[in-house]
Amino acid sequence: MTLDLLQADRIRCLRAVSLEPSRGLTLLHGRNGQGKTTLLEAAYLLATGRSFRTPRIEEAVRRGGGPLRVAGRVSGRAGETDLAVVVDGGARRLAADGAEVGLEAYLGRLEALVLSAERERVLRGGPDERRRFLDRGIAGLAPAYLRTLGECRRALEQRNALLRSGGAGRRAEVEAWDERLAAAAAAVHRRRREYAVRLAAALAEPARAVFGPGETLTVAYRPSPAAAGEAGPHGFEDAYRRALRSGASRDGALGFTGEGPHRDDLLLELEGRDLRKYGSAGQVRAAVIALKLGKLRLYREERGENPVLLMDDFDADLDEERAGRVAGFLQEESVQAMLTTSKETLAGALGVPMRKVRVVEGETRAA
Amino acid sequence: MSGLAPAVERVVGELCKLPGIGRKTAQRLVFHLLRAPASEVAALAAALAELPEKVRACPTCFHLSEGGLCPVCSDPRRDPSVVCVVEEPANVLAVERTGAFHGLYHVLGGVLSPLKDVGPEDLRVNELVERVRSGKVAEVVLALGSNVEGEATAVYLSRLLKPLVPAVTRLAQGLPAGADLEFTDDLTLARAFENRRNY
Ligand SMILES: Nc1ncnc2c1ncn2[C@@H]1O[C@H](COP(=O)(O)OP(=O)(O)OP(=O)(O)O)[C@@H](O)[C@H]1O
Ligand SMILES: [Mg+2]
Ligand SMILES: [Zn+2]
Numbered sequence: 001m002t003l004d005l006l007q008a009d010r011i012r013c014l015r016a017v018s019l020e021p022s023r024g025l026t027l028l029h030g031r032n033g034q035g036k037t038t039l040l041e042a043a044y045l046l047a048t049g050r051s052f053r054t055p056r057i058e059e060a061v062r063r064g065g066g067p068l069r070v071a072g073r074v075s076g077r078a079g080e081t082d083l084a085v086v087v088d089g090g091a092r093r094l095a096a097d098g099a100e101v102g103l104e105a106y107l108g109r110l111e112a113l114v115l116s117a118e119r120e121r122v123l124r125g126g127p128d129e130r131r132r133f134l135d136r137g138i139a140g141l142a143p144a145y146l147r148t149l150g151e152c153r154r155a156l157e158q159r160n161a162l163l164r165s166g167g168a169g170r171r172a173e174v175e176a177w178d179e180r181l182a183a184a185a186a187a188v189h190r191r192r193r194e195y196a197v198r199l200a201a202a203l204a205e206p207a208r209a210v211f212g213p214g215e216t217l218t219v220a221y222r223p224s225p226a227a228a229g230e231a232g233p234h235g236f237e238d239a240y241r242r243a244l245r246s247g248a249s250r251d252g253a254l255g256f257t258g259e260g261p262h263r264d265d266l267l268l269e270l271e272g273r274d275l276r277k278y279g280s281a282g283q284v285r286a287a288v289i290a291l292k293l294g295k296l297r298l299y300r301e302e303r304g305e306n307p308v309l310l311m312d313d314f315d316a317d318l319d320e321e322r323a324g325r326v327a328g329f330l331q332e333e334s335v336q337a338m339l340t341t342s343k344e345t346l347a348g349a350l351g352v353p354m355r356k357v358r359v360v361e362g363e364t365r366a367a
Numbered sequence: 368m369s370g371l372a373p374a375v376e377r378v379v380g381e382l383c384k385l386p387g388i389g390r391k392t393a394q395r396l397v398f399h400l401l402r403a404p405a406s407e408v409a410a411l412a413a414a415l416a417e418l419p420e421k422v423r424a425c426p427t428c429f430h431l432s433e434g435g436l437c438p439v440c441s442d443p444r445r446d447p448s449v450v451c452v453v454e455e456p457a458n459v460l461a462v463e464r465t466g467a468f469h470g471l472y473h474v475l476g477g478v479l480s481p482l483k484d485v486g487p488e489d490l491r492v493n494e495l496v497e498r499v500r501s502g503k504v505a506e507v508v509l510a511l512g513s514n515v516e517g518e519a520t521a522v523y524l525s526r527l528l529k530p531l532v533p534a535v536t537r538l539a540q541g542l543p544a545g546a547d548l549e550f551t552d553d554l555t556l557a558r559a560f561e562n563r564r565n566y
Contacts, residue, residue: 144552154515161481176523180515187553
């Protein structure tokens with residue numbers, strides 16, 4: 001699908017911007033604080049009804065006066081659609097083809113994947129960031145997964161509450177919660193494992209494009225407890241139940257459950273070495289880009305079309321050659337992407353045709 | 368603070384404590400009562416006052432009753448060898464409405480929830496064990512909610528009761544009517560498979 005028209009008004013510093021993105025690459029360039037990221041934010045808001053910068057969308061309403069309005073036209077397999085989002089004070093209104101609709105009915109017409117500094121914590125941050133990455137990816141393909149995940153969390157919270165209140169000695173009670181936790185954990189485990197395997201496969205080609213032929217990027221799901229993970233998707237439940245039982249006294253002393261899906265991680269290695277520990281800034285960023293492109297491919301496998309890709313600070317930490325390779329890959333894959341940069345000269349260095357748009361003080365100029 | 372007379376505010380405050388009643392609804396109810404004849408308000412107050420005095424838990428199953436055994440326990444046509452365990456009195460009414468069950472009940476008074484500090488000692492678990500020990504029960508049906516707490520409570524009770532009674536069963540769980548497989552979560556679908564039956 002493509003976003004063929006993007007209009008944005010009174011979102012942060014933007015004023016009555018109307019932009020026709022290329023169906024290939026569009027490079028938004030301009031000095032710091034001019035509104036480049038905000039344009040991506042506007043596109044994401046149009047896709048999801050939310051901002052990727054803040055959970056409180058009212059922060060994005062122009063200081064000194066709303067309403068914030070973004071609108072656009074999307075074309076995809078489902079045909080053409082006009083979308084609009086208006087934020088006035090605390091209220092948000094969504095409209096598709098001129099008719100106001102609720103969030104659930106609104107979603108799905110425009111899919112956007114965003115790569116911004118906030119999302120890049122997936123590699124440098126703690127394992128919770130990577131679990132969130134997995135879970136978001138799974139839920140994107142199978143929304144009912146959120147319920148499974150919720151049950152697992154709830155069972156874990158209940159078990160922990162029992163342990164904290166000194167209930168570790170109450171075997172029968174602990175085991176009742178173990179039973180529930182193991183069943184829900186097994187469902188989460190199966191989904192994460194399956195997704196990680198699919199992601200690893202989808203990632204291979206983008207990773208080669210981003211890193212070049214010399215370096216191999218691999219991802220591996222690291223389930224907790226490790227022993228239960230080795231039991232395979234079907235043996236996990238029993239193995240985890242046994243692990244809970246044998247760890248019960250330790251958990252009792254700790255006051256929480258030491259092992260389980262809440263301790264899962266995703267390991268990214270470059271040439272067999274943990275990127276988190278040994279990766280350079282550019283390598284880490286390249287890996288995050290490869291992950292995102294893997295996700296994009298999974299999406300395409302599932303839905304039969306590409307989502308729109310929004311990449312903030314496109315060239316951050318990348319050398320020119322690598323930035324060029326990424327741009328080249330996007331072009332080959334016919335991905336519609338909006339990229340931002342603060343470097344005037346980047347477009348020339350990338351060696352890939354793209355529409356250039358200059359962003360100055362909240363307005364856009366073709367250039 | 369709310370601009371209401373203290374007497375009105377007191378009633379609003381009390382009504383708000385009821386499940387499903389927010390401030391707005393409470394106010395609407397109070398304004399309605401203020402317009403109603405005094406005799407009606409007095410009748411309501413008297414009925415309410417009677418409630419804790421007259422309504423007791425049935426000594427056998429802990430369902431609501433007005434002194435002595437509840438209507439279910441005192442019905443000679445009911446089969447005392449099958450006991451259905453439910454969370455609260457409202458669940459008894461729900462099962463009764465189906466007309467599908469002819470045994471007796473046991474109202475637990477809640478489900479296990481360490482987060483809310485509810486353990487077996489806060490529920491009528493001992494009473495259930497005593498009932499089952501008395502030897503006249505052939506089957507215990509666990510009819511608790513399919514949420515995490517209901518499930519864990521069912522696991523706990525089934526382990527406790529299995530040595531004491533010939534059969535411990537649970538309600539079949541499957542797909543909600545009209546559910547679409549694609550949008551059903553894994554746990555529900557797995558349970559539906561476990562509970563599949565012959566055509
Ligand atoms: N609610 C708001 N109302 C008005 N202006 C805002 C609001 N929120 C942020 N701004 C301003 O809008 C601009 C935001 O620009 P944006 O983050 O899009 O910059 P950018 O072009 O991406 O810059 P950089 O190159 O530094 O990333 C900043 O100047 C910021 O001070
Ligand atoms: Mg920016
Ligand atoms: Zn009774």
